[in-house]
Amino acid sequence: MSKPFTFELIKTCKQSGARLGVLHTPHGDIPTPIYMPVGTQACVKAMTTREMEEIGTKILLSNTYHLHLRPGEDLIARAGGLHKFMGWDHPILTDSGGFQVFSLAGLRKITEDGVSFRSHLDGSSRYLSPERSMQVQEALGSDIAMAFDICSAYPTDHAAAEKAMRTTHRWAERCKKAHTREDQALFGIVQGAFYKDLRIESAKTLADMDLPGYGIGGLSVGEPKPIMYDMLEAIEPYMPKNKPRYLMGVGTPDCFLEGVIRGVDMFDCVLATRIARNGTVFTGSGRLVIRNQTSAEEFFPIEEDCDCYACRTATRAYIRHLLKAGEITGARLCSIHNLRFLLHMMEEIRQAIMEDRLLDYRREFYERYDLTRNF
C-alpha cells in the first residue's frame, strides 16, 4: 500500500498558538496552514492543472456530489481515479456531498439512513448515505475523504441543531465502519451549529473516534464572523492536537488569519474563483472591482509585487478590457491572481508562525487591508 497518512505538528507560534505542520499523504506532503483551491467538477474553474502547480497549489478539493452526478464515479474509476482523470498527481480532498445536499433546500429529504434528493442537473431521484458517500469517495480515490454529515442553517434552534449533530455523529461511525481504503484518510466533521455546548460535545465525540483529521462544518453559512470565531475558540481545547483541523468553506484573507490564530490548519473556498469571473480581485488593501471604470486606464498590474502570471504580464486596463468584452481570458487572469493571492498569503502566514510573529503579521495586515472592501 502507499505510505500512510500522518500529520506532523512542527511547532506552534509563541505569539498566537497558531500551528505549523506537515500533512503526509500518498500523493505528497502538504505544509499547513494551507488553502485548498476548489475544483468542483474535477477542475478549478478556468484553470489548468499546470497553472495550479505554477501558483503553488499543494492540495485541491473536489466535490463528491457534483462528480457523482456528472460524469459519475464509475467513469472516473475506469479512468484510473480522480487524480488520473483530471491530470493532478498531487493530493486531493473530496467533500462528502453532505453540504451540497444541504444546499438543495426543498429538493431533499433527510432520514436516519440518509438523504433522498433530486439532481439539480436533470431532476432525477438520487440517494446518498454514509455508506454511499464512502463508496463514491473510494471510487474517486481522493487522498482525504470527508464523513457524510448534516449541516444546520443559521439560525437553527438548539433542539434541531442537537438532532442534526447526533445524526452526524452516528453517520460518522457508519462512515468509519464503511470506509476501507488504506490509502485514503477519513476526516470526521464537527457540527453543532452556533451553540458552544453542542460544538464542544461534537468535538469530544469525534475526537474519541480517533479519525486522522477533522473538519469543522456548518460555519460561514450566513452568521456574523464573530460568532464563527467564538465557535472556533470554544472547540479549540477539545480538538486533538496531533490531528489536522479543516475549517470548511472559509476563504477570505481575514478569516484565514483569524482561523489560523484559533488553531485551524486547512481552508477551502470557491470565493477566489467565483469573484474572479465577475471581475473582482483580491489586493493587499482589499477588494478591487477591476471591471469598474476606475481601472480603464490603469496601465499597471493588479499588484506591483505579486508574482502571478497576470501581474507579471497584464495591466489592469487590459484585464478590464477583456472582462468588459466578455473574453474568457479576463476571467482566467483574475482567477490566477486571486488563487495566487490566497496561496501566497498562506505562505506568509506559515513564515510568520515559523518566526513567532503571527500577531505582528496580523496587525500589519489590518493596517493595509480595508475591511470595508472585504467579503
Add this chain to the structure above:
Amino acid sequence: MSKPFTFELIKTCKQSGARLGVLHTPHGDIPTPIYMPVGTQACVKAMTTREMEEIGTKILLSNTYHLHLRPGEDLIARAGGLHKFMGWDHPILTDSGGFQVFSLAGLRKITEDGVSFRSHLDGSSRYLSPERSMQVQEALGSDIAMAFDICSAYPTDHAAAEKAMRTTHRWAERCKKAHTREDQALFGIVQGAFYKDLRIESAKTLADMDLPGYGIGGLSVGEPKPIMYDMLEAIEPYMPKNKPRYLMGVGTPDCFLEGVIRGVDMFDCVLATRIARNGTVFTGSGRLVIRNQTSAEEFFPIEEDCDCYACRTATRAYIRHLLKAGEITGARLCSIHNLRFLLHMMEEIRQAIMEDRLLDYRREFYERYDLTRNF
C-alpha cells in the same frame, strides 16, 4: 526608425509552385506560408499570449473594427500601442474594418467617401473611411495594416462587383496617401468577387501601386471552394512574385493546402477557436465532435502524436466532461489543440515545400483526412 518591412522569397516548390519565404517586420521574422490566429478584441479567445508563444504562433491578427469600438484606439495608443496593451511582443496584423462593416448588412451605408454604420455594441453612429482606418491602425501600431476595402457578397452581379472593386481601388490609393508610419506596412486588397476578369484587373491595378503586400479579399464568403480556387489560379500570374499574398479569412486544413499550392503565403481564420468553444476539434482524420457521447470513455488524447498541452495532459473523456459541465477549461483545451493543429500543419507544409514534395504531402493528407468531416 525600426528595421524595414521586407519579404524574402526563399524558394518555390518544384512539385507545386508553392512559395517558401520570410517576412521581416519590426517585431520579428515570420516564416511563410503562415497561419495567423485571430485575436479579435486584442486577445485570442480563451488564450494567453504565453500560450500563443508556446504553440508556435509567429503573428497574430486583430480587428480594427472591434478595437475602435472597444476600448478605442486612443486608449490603446495611451497604453503604448497594441503590442504593449495585449502583452504580445511579436508581429501583429490588423484588418481595416472593411470586412466587419460589410458584415453589418442593413446597419451600414456606403458612399464614395466611406461607410456610415451603427456599432453592434450600443447602436451609436460611427464612420470609417480609408483615412480613418489608416488613422486607427496607426494608433494601434500593428506591423501590417490592411487597406480599407469593400467586400462583395456571394453571389453578386458583375456590375455591382465591378463598382465595389473600383471603389476599393480608389480607397487603396487614399489609404496609401494617408498612411504615414514607416514601421508599419500597408497591404492592398484584391477584390472582384467571383469574376476572373475583375480579379485580374484588381490584381494588376494593385500591383501597380507597389505596396509591400497584398490581401486577397472577398473569398470564403459562401461560395463553393472550387470557385475560390479558380479565382486564386486566375490572379496568381498577376500577383507580384516578391510580395506576400494573404488569403483573408480562410482557415481549414484543406484550404491551407489548396491555397499554398496556388501561391498563397498567409492565412487567418477564427474557425479554430470558434469550433473549439463548441467542443469540436481538428484531427488528422477530420473533424471530431469531442462533445459527443462517443468520446465519453475515450481515455486517450485528441491526437496521440500531437505535442500540444491538451494532448500531452488530458484525455478526450476528461475534455468531454469539462465541455458538458460548462467548464471554461474545456474550451481552453480545445482552443489550444485546434490552434496548434493548424500551426503545426503549416510547419509541415513549409517543410514539404523545402523538400519539393508538397504534392506528395497533399496526397498523404487526403488519404487520412475524411472530407465528409471537413468544414
